[in-house]
Amino acid sequence: MAEGNVIELKGVEKTFRDFWMRPVAEAVRWLDLEVARGDVFGLIGPNGSGKSTTIKMILGLIRPTKGTVRLFGLDPRAKAARARLGYLPELSHLHPFLTAEETVLYYAGLSGMRRAAARARMLELLEELKLAHVRRRTVGGFSKGMARRVAIAAALVSSPELLILDEPTSGLDPIGTREVKELIARLAAGGMTVLLTSHQLFDVQDVCNRVAVISEGRRVGGGVVADIVANAQDKRHALEEYFEARLNLGKGEA
Amino acid sequence: MKSAFLIAWRGLWRGKTLWTLLAAVVAAHLFLPDAVRSDGTLAGRLEMHVRVVFGAVTALVCAASLAIACGAFAREREDDLLPLSLVRPVSALTLAAGRWLAFLLLAASVLAVNVLLLNAMLWRSDHRPGNCRIHHAPALPPAEVSAARMLEAFLRSEKTPEAVKKAPRAAVLALLTAKEKERYEVVHPGKSLTLPFYAPPGEALTVRVRFSTLYNIKEPLSGVFRYRGCEGPVSNSTQAILEVPLRQAPTEVQMGLASAVPSLSPNLTFTNTGASDVMLRPRRDVELLAPGDAFFANSLRATLEVLAVAGLLAAFGLFLSAALSRPVALFTAAVLMAAALMAPDAVSQFPDEFNATTGEKIGLAISRAVTRFTAALSEVSPVSDLASSRAIPVREMGGAVVADLVGWPLLFLSLTAFLLRRKPR
Numbered sequence: 001m002a003e004g005n006v007i008e009l010k011g012v013e014k015t016f017r018d019f020w021m022r023p024v025a026e027a028v029r030w031l032d033l034e035v036a037r038g039d040v041f042g043l044i045g046p047n048g049s050g051k052s053t054t055i056k057m058i059l060g061l062i063r064p065t066k067g068t069v070r071l072f073g074l075d076p077r078a079k080a081a082r083a084r085l086g087y088l089p090e091l092s093h094l095h096p097f098l099t100a101e102e103t104v105l106y107y108a109g110l111s112g113m114r115r116a117a118a119r120a121r122m123l124e125l126l127e128e129l130k131l132a133h134v135r136r137r138t139v140g141g142f143s144k145g146m147a148r149r150v151a152i153a154a155a156l157v158s159s160p161e162l163l164i165l166d167e168p169t170s171g172l173d174p175i176g177t178r179e180v181k182e183l184i185a186r187l188a189a190g191g192m193t194v195l196l197t198s199h200q201l202f203d204v205q206d207v208c209n210r211v212a213v214i215s216e217g218r219r220v221g222g223g224v225v226a227d228i229v230a231n232a233q234d235k236r237h238a239l240e241e242y243f244e245a246r247l248n249l250g251k252g253e254a
Numbered sequence: 255m256k257s258a259f260l261i262a263w264r265g266l267w268r269g270k271t272l273w274t275l276l277a278a279v280v281a282a283h284l285f286l287p288d289a290v291r292s293d294g295t296l297a298g299r300l301e302m303h304v305r306v307v308f309g310a311v312t313a314l315v316c317a318a319s320l321a322i323a324c325g326a327f328a329r330e331r332e333d334d335l336l337p338l339s340l341v342r343p344v345s346a347l348t349l350a351a352g353r354w355l356a357f358l359l360l361a362a363s364v365l366a367v368n369v370l371l372l373n374a375m376l377w378r379s380d381h382r383p384g385n386c387r388i389h390h391a392p393a394l395p396p397a398e399v400s401a402a403r404m405l406e407a408f409l410r411s412e413k414t415p416e417a418v419k420k421a422p423r424a425a426v427l428a429l430l431t432a433k434e435k436e437r438y439e440v441v442h443p444g445k446s447l448t449l450p451f452y453a454p455p456g457e458a459l460t461v462r463v464r465f466s467t468l469y470n471i472k473e474p475l476s477g478v479f480r481y482r483g484c485e486g487p488v489s490n491s492t493q494a495i496l497e498v499p500l501r502q503a504p505t506e507v508q509m510g511l512a513s514a515v516p517s518l519s520p521n522l523t524f525t526n527t528g529a530s531d532v533m534l535r536p537r538r539d540v541e542l543l544a545p546g547d548a549f550f551a552n553s554l555r556a557t558l559e560v561l562a563v564a565g566l567l568a569a570f571g572l573f574l575s576a577a578l579s580r581p582v583a584l585f586t587a588a589v590l591m592a593a594a595l596m597a598p599d600a601v602s603q604f605p606d607e608f609n610a611t612t613g614e615k616i617g618l619a620i621s622r623a624v625t626r627f628t629a630a631l632s633e634v635s636p637v638s639d640l641a642s643s644r645a646i647p648v649r650e651m652g653g654a655v656v657a658d659l660v661g662w663p664l665l666f667l668s669l670t671a672f673l674l675r676r677k678p679r
Contacts, residue, residue: 059341077675083343093333095261097268109257110342138268154338 005070006162006193007035007058012067014053014217027053028064029217035210037161040184040194042208042225044201044243050217051197052090055166058195059087071162083111086160090167092151096140100131103139104153111158118157125153128183144171152180156187163187165196169203181207205229205239213246221246258344258352262326266360275318275364282310283371287379300381304372305641308553311368312560312637315361319564320587322360323571326353327674328580336674346671350576354569354667358659361564369557373550383549386645387460390542392449392522397537401430428622432602438466438533441477441526447534448521451481453542460543461486461498461522465532476528481542482520492532497543546645555646556636562658563634569663569670576673597624 014028028050035041045051056062057069060076074081094103101122108118126132129149134142139150148171155163168184169177177200184194184207198204204211205225212222225239232238266272292302327350330336339349376383394400405427408414418426441447453459461479476489484500522542526532534540546552574583600621604610610618634654639646 056337059337061337061340079343079345082341085341087338087341089334089338091334093335095265095335097265098261102264106257106261107338107342109260110339110344112343158342 005034006037006039006072007033007041007195008068008070008073009033009054009058010068012054012057012064012069014050014057014062015065027217028057031067031214031217031219033212033219035193035195037193038188038191039210040188040208041196042204042211043195043197043214044199044204044211044239045197045214046247049214051214052166053217054214055164055195055197058164059085083158084161086155086158086163088151088155088163088165088168090170092144092147092171094139094142094147094150094154097138099136099138100126100142100150100153101135103150104157107154108157113158121157121159122153125156129153130179145173145176148172148176148180152183160192162193162195165194167198168196169198169200177203201239201243211239213243215247220249255348255352255355258339258349259355260352262353262356263359266322266356271318271322272360272363275314275360276367278314279311279364279368279371282307282314283368283375286310287375296381299379300376300383301641303376303379303381304383305637307375308368308372308556308640309637311365315364315368315560315564316567318364319357319361320567320571320591321584323354323357323568324575324583324587325580326357326572327575327670328578328583329575331677332580340674346674347667349674350572350667350670354565354572354663357568357572358561358565361568362561365557365561365564369553372553376549383643385548386546386552386643387543388453388546388645388647389462390451390453390544392536392540393452393520394450394536397431397434398427400434401427404430404434435537436535437537438535440468440531440533441524442531443526443529446523446525448523449536449540450520451522451542452520453481453544458545459484459500461488461500462495462541462543463488463498463524463534464495464539465492465534466539467492467533468531473530473532474528475526475530475532477524477526477532480523480525546643549643552643552645553640555648555651556640559634559636559646559651559654562654566658566662566666569666573666573670573673576670576677593620593624594628597621597628601625 009031012028012031012033013026015023016025016027018024031050031054033043033054043051043054053062057064058071058076060069060071060082069076071078071081072084076082095106098106104122104125105118108122113121123132123135126135129152131146131149131153134146139147142150148168152168155165165184169180172180181203184196188194188207188209194207196204196208208225210222210224211228213220221242228242229235229238232241234241286306287303290302290306292298327336330339340346405423408426409419439447459481461481463479465475467473472491472493474490475492476487479486479488479498479500481500484502486498486500488496488498490496522540524534571583571587574587577583578586597620601618604614604618604621634650636646638644
């Protein structure tokens with residue numbers, strides 16, 4: 001593993017099989033990916049391109065059929081690797097009977113945090129995410145946006161070195177989206193590595209410094225966002241242009 | 255573990271599961287005793303009260319433990335919550351054990367309220383329970399050992415048909431064991447039957463017995479029981495369950511039976527002084543009862559046995575919930591429970607294994623396997639023991655607790671953890 005890489009995927013393939021072990025879908029095909037420390041890395045691709053499968057392999061929830069996945073140089077299932085990780089799934093399902101503060105404290109507890117430290121961090125996060133006034137309300141009655149912010153607080157409570165965000169702005173209104181983007185920028189400025197997936201290419205262009213484009217399980221492009229913007233004719237829609245071009249190229253190659 | 259426990263406990267608390275179960279327990283205590291009929295005696299009313307109320311709550315707690323546990327991880331997987339826990343630096347076994355402890359606390363809370371209510375309701379009724387009694391069975395060799403000896407004798411005998419000699423040994427042994435358990439001894443008039451017992455001396459002992467006759471109809475009987483210098487006369491009819499208190503024998507002369515010498519050996523002797531043959535099954539029909547401790551203590555032991563079973567079912571439910579979706583897990587649990595409850599009867603009441611069809615043989619083999627697997631469960635009978643004032647031996651209770659609250663749950667929770675890692679979504 002190269003020095004400074006937080007995530008490294010080498011020749012990763014994932015084939016889903018049915019009960020009789022017959023291949024059903026090739027979700028990821030020969031994927032190489034490196035995310036360096038301090039990167040805000042965007043994984044972009046159309047629906048069904050293999051982004052979520054890739055994230056699940058990075059999280060250790062599923063094992064690759066071929067290739068290796070390393071997280072902080074370790075197997076993603078190793079406790080030492082998971083201790084340095086925060087994860088926000090695409091849909092903010094939360095235990096509806098828990099209050100906002102209990103939800104955050106629950107995930108702090110699973111991360112092995114001591115009660116006093118967890119409580120202090122929970123209060124700090126709920127304050128930052130503008131949830132302090134509803135911290136004692138059960139999350140079952142929260143709006144999508146509020147539930148999303150609780151899920152973000154739960155992901156951040158253990159102060160992870162790597163934050164994996166699956167569609168972080170999904171379900172948020174424009175103000176909520178802006179606040180999350182600002183939060184990601186603040187976290188990145190604080191040295192946190194962020195890997196995110198999103199269909200909102202404007203958002204990715206705004207917050208990420210590197211991207212990878214995936215199509216049909218293969219990496220069809222990627223690079224430094226600043227370079228992509230510099231080479232684009234329409235600076236505002238630079239990533240969108242690049243994305244479309246790489247997808248068409250990928251289809252042509254296929 | 256604490257976090258995993260707390261989240262499950264809060265779910266039970268705030269989801270109103272705990273309160274619903276407690277309300278059902280209170281309702282059972284208030285309404286069920288009036289809804290059932292007994293034989294009218296105080297002892298009969300006590301037995302029916304305990305059997306119905308304690309039985310209903312036991313069934314409720316066991317079914318609830320299994321059903322709630324069946325939904326635990328299945329629901330989290332449906333809601334996509336499981337990956338959020340599994341990506342944390344915590345083992346899947348810890349997640350499973352925390353939830354299991356919460357389900358165990360739920361069962362313990364409901365059972366604690368139940369046992370307190372049961373004692374309070376009985377205390378203020380006209381059929382207050384007395385002390386329970388320790389049941390001593392005859393100290394006979396296990397039925398399996400007697401059956402094995404019988405089989406060896408059969409095989410040596412020239413009279414034994416070749417078909418029996420060639421039959422599968424396990425099947426013949428199972429048949430002979432069942433026969434041995436139901437074996438009758440005939441006591442002719444003027445003759446005695448001796449059975450070994452190891453009840454402690456110096457206790458106020460009672461013989462609990464049920465006699466039969468050859469034609470299985472009621473006939474008058476009379477006789478006398480003797481045990482370690484004590485004796486008790488019996489004069490009643492066959493088929494009735496009789497309790498014969500044993501008192502210090504006056505003297506040999508006064509007993510009037512020259513042939514029956516009071517023995518200080520640990521043997522219970524019955525001498526038939528009536529005019530008819532009487533029969534009894536040594537392994538089923540006769541017990542020596544010694545005074546035990548208070549009903550309250552016995553009800554606590556019965557409660558612990560029920561808690562152990564509930565713990566085992568909760569662990570099994572968690573295992574199913576890790577493997578299957580919620581409806582499938584619930585259906586599987588219901589089918590397996592029904593099979594476990596019916597299998598012992600299917601085995602014991604199977605008419606003739608040697609003339610069975612292939613389908614029947616397969617069914618019997620499955621029933622035997624299920625019976626063997628669930629032996630740990632079926633060996634305790636807390637409801638029946640408590641209702642009949644049978645003192646539950648601490649050793650029996652301890653065995654159930656160790657097996658059902660430690661051994662089996664450890665196995666099921668380990669399998670649950672394995673499945674959670676294999677199938678997080």
